[in-house]
Amino acid sequence: MKAIQIDDRDNVATVTGDTMKGEAVEVLSPDGKMILKAKPLDDIAFGHKLSLRRIRKGEEIIKYGEVIGVASRAIPAGEWVHIHNVDSARLKTSGEEVRGVTV
Amino acid sequence: MTEFLGYERPDGSVGVRNHLLVIAPIDCSYEPARKIADQVPGAVAITQTHGCGADSILVHNLVGTALNPNVAGVLIVGLGCETLTGEMLMEQIEPSGKPVHNITIQELGGTLRTHEAGVRLLQEMAQDAANLRREPFPVSKLTLAVECGGSDATSGLAANPAVGVAADTLIDEGGAVIFGETQEMSGTQHLLARRAVNDRVAKDVYTIIEAQEARLKAMGVDSRWMSKGNIDGGLTTIEEKSLGAVRKGGTKPVQGVLFNDWDRFGRPSGPGLYIMDGTGWDVPSVTHMVAAGAQVVCFTTGAGSTTGHAIAPVIKVTGNPQTYARMTDNMDVNAGTILDGSESLNSVGRRIFQMIVDTANGRLTKAEALGYHDYIVFRRSREAEHLLGHC
Numbered sequence: 001m002k003a004i005q006i007d008d009r010d011n012v013a014t015v016t017g018d019t020m021k022g023e024a025v026e027v028l029s030p031d032g033k034m035i036l037k038a039k040p041l042d043d044i045a046f047g048h049k050l051s052l053r054r055i056r057k058g059e060e061i062i063k064y065g066e067v068i069g070v071a072s073r074a075i076p077a078g079e080w081v082h083i084h085n086v087d088s089a090r091l092k093t094s095g096e097e098v099r100g101v102t103v
Numbered sequence: 104m105t106e107f108l109g110y111e112r113p114d115g116s117v118g119v120r121n122h123l124l125v126i127a128p129i130d131c132s133y134e135p136a137r138k139i140a141d142q143v144p145g146a147v148a149i150t151q152t153h154g155c156g157a158d159s160i161l162v163h164n165l166v167g168t169a170l171n172p173n174v175a176g177v178l179i180v181g182l183g184c185e186t187l188t189g190e191m192l193m194e195q196i197e198p199s200g201k202p203v204h205n206i207t208i209q210e211l212g213g214t215l216r217t218h219e220a221g222v223r224l225l226q227e228m229a230q231d232a233a234n235l236r237r238e239p240f241p242v243s244k245l246t247l248a249v250e251c252g253g254s255d256a257t258s259g260l261a262a263n264p265a266v267g268v269a270a271d272t273l274i275d276e277g278g279a280v281i282f283g284e285t286q287e288m289s290g291t292q293h294l295l296a297r298r299a300v301n302d303r304v305a306k307d308v309y310t311i312i313e314a315q316e317a318r319l320k321a322m323g324v325d326s327r328w329m330s331k332g333n334i335d336g337g338l339t340t341i342e343e344k345s346l347g348a349v350r351k352g353g354t355k356p357v358q359g360v361l362f363n364d365w366d367r368f369g370r371p372s373g374p375g376l377y378i379m380d381g382t383g384w385d386v387p388s389v390t391h392m393v394a395a396g397a398q399v400v401c402f403t404t405g406a407g408s409t410t411g412h413a414i415a416p417v418i419k420v421t422g423n424p425q426t427y428a429r430m431t432d433n434m435d436v437n438a439g440t441i442l443d444g445s446e447s448l449n450s451v452g453r454r455i456f457q458m459i460v461d462t463a464n465g466r467l468t469k470a471e472a473l474g475y476h477d478y479i480v481f482r483r484s485r486e487a488e489h490l491l492g493h494c
Contacts, residue, residue, distance in 0.1 A: 002444055004260055014260055014337065016442040030264065030441060030448035047256025047337035061339075064259075064350065066294060068343035081339065088290075088340040 007065030107463035108237035113200025118172035139221035151480035155185035163368035167394030176228035183209025243277030248392035252385035255405025259347020261422025262403035268452020270353035282352035283379030290341040307360035387481030411470030
């Protein structure tokens with residue numbers, strides 16, 4: 001399985017297919033270069049993110065080389081990174097999102 | 104310097120198509136206008152659906168489409184009693200030096216007589232337009248519009264950044280790029296403002312995004328919340344969603360914000376990247392950017408889209424390999440090769456840039472080859488804008 005780290009500052013990568021816990025994941029740059037090998041701690045669905053290293057609680061989550069949120073709890077390397085462990089850095093998310101309020 | 108083969112217009116602009124535009128200023132005269140356009144090769148009819156009042160937003164969009172260099176000549180077909188008259192449009196089109204004619208159904212005595220008069224005028228313009236030859240011009244003469252629709256998790260990863268690479272390349276060669284959909288910039292205002300060339304542009308970036316957030320709140324929608332589909336697809340925060348969307352505009356400095364209200368209709372004033380303050384609905388957004396002068400459109404999609412345009416080629420780019428396979432009749436570029444690591448982002452970006460040049464040279468997009476002529480003018484509610492204190 002593969003994942004893409006979009007910017008070299010990113011601490012998360014996006015998996016490009018449904019990924020099983022423990023499966024070997026090759027993390028690639030957008031230019032297709034192998035950056036590292038990761039071992040997911042969870043099942044991770046296509047388009048979702050995996051942490052590339054240990055992220056402390058309150059630390060910024062970086063994707064596209066930009067801040068996409070802050071860790072709401074400590075995230076070990078290889079964990080699925082999503083709304084259960086990340087808050088918006090700019091706009092407080094309430095958890096209501098999952099009810100499907102559409103924009 | 105990359106060159107393309109285009110049609111030079113009297114005002115010095117260069118078209119990539121040689122269309123004749125038939126404008127029905129109001130929908131009342133659209134059916135006869137469409138029949139007239141159907142009779143003559145290269146002619147296409149447009150209208151708007153917001154009534155016959157002389158609303159300046161409607162005038163800006165219709166006139167802007169006529170002024171687009173992809174248009175060789177213009178025929179206006181009105182009913183006759185509308186407040187938004189053909190003369191109002193002509194007045195603003197004539198300085199371009201393009202041939203422009205204005206007829207009305209009530210004056211000519213019905214649609215059959217109007218059909219005869221309209222076809223005769225178009226026939227002559229079509230003969231003259233066919234005489235024009237494509238000549239080489241630098242791609243600095245091009246303005247590219249970028250749009251995304253039917254986005255999924257692949258959009259921010261593959262299609263949008265790949266189109267962004269092509270947008271950056273065009274700007275490096277002296278061209279202009281427009282991207283819009285203000286709503287999909289929510290959460291990135293600080294980043295876009297940081298890329299603004301000066302404080303005024305940075306302030307404009309904040310102004311348009313905050314105004315859009317206010318509109319959403321007034322509608323009872325909280326702009327902080329994303330859809331269930333976004334979250335199921337792996338987008339965690341609004342910043343992440345918007346960062347993926349704005350990647351389609353590339354990485355260059357923001358030269359200006361193009362406003363679209365009753366007093367202003369912005370167009371790129373030089374090379375570089377411009378933000379269009381506009382709707383997130385795909386067809387009106389493309390309509391608006393082409394009215395601001397874009398000769399070519401790149402449209403990224405995840406789930407798939409069919410959008411074309413009345414006078415501009417729309418190149419469809421998908422980052423989802425399954426969509427490319429499933430909707431190949433509608434997709435021009437497969438950027439999904441980035442996802443399996445079989446092709447680099449820059450390589451796909453170069454392919455898209457080449458596709459832009461080939462399309463400018465005259466190669467038909469899938470939407471063109473299927474005869475799609477999408478055109479919808481978007482207009483905000485003036486009452487709502489007044490109540491929100493936006494005008």
